[in-house]
Amino acid sequence: xxxxxxxxxxxxxxxxxxxxxxxxxxxxxxxxxxxxxxxxxxxxxxxxxxxxxxxxxxxxxxxxxxxxxxxxxxxxxxxxxxxxxxxxxxxxxxxxxxxxxxxxxxxxxxxxxxxxxxxxxxxxxxxxxxxxxxxxxxxxxxxxxxxxxxxxxxxxxxxxxxxxxxxxxxxxxxxxxxxxxxxxxxxxxxxxxxxxxxxxxxxxxxxxxxxxxxxxxxxxxxxxxxxxxxxxxxxxxxxxxxxxxxxxxxxxxxxxxxxxxxxxxxxxxxxxxxxxxxxxxxxxxxxxxxxxxxx
Amino acid sequence: xxxxxxxxxxxxxxxxxxxxxxxxxxxxxxxxxxxxxxxxxxxxxxxxxxxxxxxxxxxxxxxxxxxxxxxxxxxxxxxxxxxxxxxxxxxxxxxxxxxxxxxxxxxxxxxxxxxxxxxxxxxxxxxxxxxxxxxxxxxxxxxxxxxxxxxxxxxxxxxxxxxxxxxxxxxxxxxxxxxxxxxxxxxx
Numbered sequence: 001x002x003x004x005x006x007x008x009x010x011x012x013x014x015x016x017x018x019x020x021x022x023x024x025x026x027x028x029x030x031x032x033x034x035x036x037x038x039x040x041x042x043x044x045x046x047x048x049x050x051x052x053x054x055x056x057x058x059x060x061x062x063x064x065x066x067x068x069x070x071x072x073x074x075x076x077x078x079x080x081x082x083x084x085x086x087x088x089x090x091x092x093x094x095x096x097x098x099x100x101x102x103x104x105x106x107x108x109x110x111x112x113x114x115x116x117x118x119x120x121x122x123x124x125x126x127x128x129x130x131x132x133x134x135x136x137x138x139x140x141x142x143x144x145x146x147x148x149x150x151x152x153x154x155x156x157x158x159x160x161x162x163x164x165x166x167x168x169x170x171x172x173x174x175x176x177x178x179x180x181x182x183x184x185x186x187x188x189x190x191x192x193x194x195x196x197x198x199x200x201x202x203x204x205x206x207x208x209x210x211x212x213x214x215x216x217x218x219x220x221x222x223x224x225x226x227x228x229x230x231x232x233x234x235x236x237x238x239x240x241x242x243x244x245x246x247x248x249x250x251x252x253x254x255x256x257x258x259x260x261x262x263x264x265x266x267x268x269x270x271x272x273x274x275x276x277x278x279x280x281x282x283x284x285x286x287x288x289x290x291x292x293x294x295x
Numbered sequence: 296x297x298x299x300x301x302x303x304x305x306x307x308x309x310x311x312x313x314x315x316x317x318x319x320x321x322x323x324x325x326x327x328x329x330x331x332x333x334x335x336x337x338x339x340x341x342x343x344x345x346x347x348x349x350x351x352x353x354x355x356x357x358x359x360x361x362x363x364x365x366x367x368x369x370x371x372x373x374x375x376x377x378x379x380x381x382x383x384x385x386x387x388x389x390x391x392x393x394x395x396x397x398x399x400x401x402x403x404x405x406x407x408x409x410x411x412x413x414x415x416x417x418x419x420x421x422x423x424x425x426x427x428x429x430x431x432x433x434x435x436x437x438x439x440x441x442x443x444x445x446x447x448x449x450x451x452x453x454x455x456x457x458x459x460x461x462x463x464x465x466x467x468x469x470x471x472x473x474x475x476x477x478x479x480x481x482x483x
Contacts, residue, residue, distance in 0.1 A: 009424035014455045038463050040422040045370060046414035049392055049407075053476040058418070061468060096318065108471045158372035159383065169376065195335040195371035202433060203410035204367065205443060207339050240446055277453050 002032040003074035003120070004066045006084065008232075009041050010077055015232035017274035021259035022076045022122055024269025029134055031125070033074065036066055042083040045199040056101055059087035063113050064105055072118045074125065076259065078231035079198070081121045082155040085163045088119050121156065123230045123258060124165040127174040132181050140267035142183025145289045148261070149189045149224040150175035151215070153234045157193060169193075175228060175258060182265040189222035191215050196237040208237050213245040216253055225285055227255045239279050254282035264291060306354025313351050317390035323380035324348045330374035330384055340364040341403065344374050344384045351387065360395040364388070366404035397480070409436040419473050422463030427456050 011019035026033055039062050048055035062084060066073045075081040091098050091113050102112045125131055152172045160169035167173070172193065179186040194215060197208035215238060219227050229235050238255040255278070263269050264286070271293065275282055286292050314321050330344040337343050342350065342364045350359050359365065368388040375383035395402055402408055413432035417424050430447070434440050450456045463469070 009426075012423070012461060013426050013457050014450065016455065038422075038465055040463055040469055041418045041424050043418065044414065044424075046411040047418075048370070049389055049411050050396070050415060051393065051476045051480065052389070053479045054415070054472070057472045057476065058469075061472065104472075104475055108468050108475075109465075154369075154371035154373070159375050193373075195369050195373070197335075198369050198371070199410070199414075200367070200369060200407070202430070202443070203406040204339075207336065207367065210338065211335060240449075277455060279449055279453070 001030070002034065002071050003125075004069045004071045004117075005033040005035045006039055006062060006066070006073050006075045006080060007035070008039075008075065008077040008080035010079075010232035010236075014236055015077070015257075017277040018076055018232055018235070018257045018259060021257055021263045021269060021271075021274045025259045025263045025266070026074075026122075028138065028263075028266060028268035029131060031074075031131075034069060034071070036062060036069065036073065038065060042080045044079055044083065048083075053097075053101075055083070056087050056090050056095075056098075057104070059084045060091065060101065060105060060113055061109065063088060063091075063117070063119075064109055064111050067114060067117055068111070070117070072120055074120050074122060076122045076230070078121070078153065078155040079233055081119065082163050084119045088115075089162045091115060121165065121230070123156065123174050123178070126178055126258070126262065127165075132178070135178075135262060135266060136181050138266040138268075139181075139183065141265055141291060141293065143179075143261060143265050143289075143291055144183050146184040146261075146286075146291060147187050147223060147225045148179055148184050148228050148256070149187045149219045149222055149226075150179060150192055151219075151227050151229045151234060151238075151255075152193050153229065153231050154193070154195050154198070155231060155233075175230065178258060178262070179228065182261055184261065184265075187219075187222050187224045189218055189224065191218040194218075196234045198233045198237075201233070201237050201241070205241070209241050209245055212238055212241040216242055216245060219253055220251075224253065226282065227253055228258050228261055229255060230258045242280060252280045254278065254280050254285055256282065264293075267293060306356070309354040309356050310352055313387065313390055316393070317383075317386045319382050319384075319386050320380065321348055321351050321382060321387060324352065324382060325380070327379060329377045329379065330382075333373040333377055335371060335373065336367050336369050339367045344368075347384060347387060347391075348382065356394075357400070359391050360398060360400045361403050362391075363403035365391045365395065366402070366407040406437055406439070409433055412436065415473075419469060420466075421460045422466045422469045423461050425457075425460035427458060428460060
């Protein structure tokens, strides 16, 4: 199994631990990756807030490049996944202006998007029966006693018709099932698909603070000791804004990437390097449950 | 009746224009308010999502273009997934933001547009986001120098902010994409 890997800007800076843990876990699962050559930013919220054209053209350049590398595109960032998938859908369904846009790509890049490759999110790949079974088979340190709420946020599941790989986008289950495979205690809660405020972290921190507080309160109310996510925006907002959102020392809830939890459970990669990047140190919790590798 | 030359009827031309621009069937709305019920940002809005739709139907262009709502919509698409009439209000908000910027009205928020501007400038320049440079641009625009200073220091300590930008080799292709986008705006 081989994929073209699209890290996106966050995974090269603020979410480096997501990048490292994704690559190391995928390698251990025998999934080959080849990074997309000369990839550009997907445009994120700013492109579609400003221009319909940019919103489709920026991700499309990546899809045209990816087609040259033949394999399906694998994306860990939920935001990049959402935008690449939306652009792919726009082209495949012949959305307004899509033909003209492809002609523009021909002019700019000397190639058009043919629709020969698909865009996949890492969680979707992990959830495949074959890969889940492989994870189960590699379990070295089941995450027994770790009470986690799965947090899906917005971009993995909405708009459902375009991006979702869940049976029911209002009640997503893939992360829940993965937590089960890892032997963690999957805690049911009320806020699994609520919004964290996404890119407002910089422009409207007060709004993100309000949403972070709601989410963390809900997670604690449900009895969770940790939150797991598959989105760098969700992880950054919950990890960085909890300090201001209140609560005393020792009440902070660590926020993991799903790849970090898989990595810990199957003993892939250098987990210490990922965990030290978190603002809320997850090590005390993991140590108390004896979930850290001896090294 | 003496005609004053002013029409007080709702302007359907605005509705039509917005439906075309956003691709959303705004006229279908029957005000069930499911959108507002699920909206995570409604606490920060001056008009609720269902009110945005109603104001579009009534042609209240100016109130919409000056509203804060269009800028604090998080584009989480909860409304889009739950609307029984298939209206994506975040797409309506995107179209309104675009119009507000074009028409040079007093914007209902200055921080969010400044962020988008800095973000896109970074892409145009490097092909990717250079966080440190983007943040500096945002601070210069908004003069919010001290906001999140502590957090910035934490990020540097954790090695989460890079000092040098990553630049793609074909930045010229990105520049061409931006030029095309600008030309499309101009021709509308």
